[in-house]
Amino acid sequence: MIRVLIADDQGMVRTGFSxxxxxxxDIEVVGEAADGLEAVERARALRPDVVLMDVRMPRMDGLAATRQISADPEISSKVLILTTFDLDDYVYEALRAGASGFLLKDASAAQLAEAVRVVAAGEALLAPAVTKRLIREFARLGGPRAPAVRRLSELTERETEVLALVAQGLSNQEIAGRLTVAEQTVKTHVGRVLMKLGLRDRAQAIVYAYETGLIRPGD
Structure with missing residues (x-):
């Protein structure tokens, strides 16, 4: 059972999703929060698998709340950002804060449920429009960060190859086909990459790959 916390300052949105x-x-809504501060408090108390997080909320916005949840070692919740896609400036910052993906507020009911399942499973949920904005942001920020590059050397050649393919948005199945290996082998490689680099999930792996220069805009 996937346990979900819904954080949004609009009561009707919370009710509809709930x-x-x-x-x-396979999904259980364990709580709701009307602002970012309450979202952090309820995440600590309820330990949901997934937090559906709005960005614009009173007292504490969704980005600050995401950052606090992701930084707390006692909270293993994945954060799925709710967006209207007019938030260009938030995309990169949200992923840096620890978000595992983005979901349109006008997404269909089926898309909502599938998004929750994808994020709960540790996959990144990045729609093509979000990915394009993210790549533009990486291009604007410039070169790779030295400390992150040094950590990249801890990976084996195959793990580095898998990380690059993850960053290009390929699924485990697609990576397995590209490398001609079993899908379970890819899952093992991805798990080792996340562990060695201290990353929470595939979304952070994508950010890391661009920040180190392993993947560059246009690849």
Missing amino acids: VFLGTQP
């Missing part, structure tokens, strides 16, 4: 997700056999 009602639909509550009908899913």
Whole structure:
């Protein structure tokens, strides 16, 4: 059962999401929060698998709340950012804060449930429009960061290859086909990459790959 916390300052949005997700056999809504501060407090108390996080909220915005949740070693929750896609400036910052993906607020009910499942499984949920904005931001920021580059040397050649393919948005199945190996082998490599680099999930792996220069805009 996937346990979900919904954080949004609009009561009708929280209710709508809660009602639909509550009908899913594998998803349970364990709580709601009306602002970022409450989201952090409830995440600590309830330990949900996934937090659906709005960005613009009173007292503490969704980015600050995401940063606090991701930095707390006692909270293993994945954060799925709710966005209207007019938030260009937030995309990179949200991923740096620890978000595992983005979901359109006008997404269909089926897309909402699938997004929760994808993020709970440790996958990154990055729509093409978000990925393009993210690449533009990396291009604007310039070169790689030296400390991150040094950590990249800890990976084996195959692990580095897998990280590069993850950063290009390929699924485990697609990577397995590209490398002609079993999908379980790819999962093992991805797990080792995350562990060695101290990353939470594939979304952070994508950020890391661009920051180190392993992947560059246009690749």
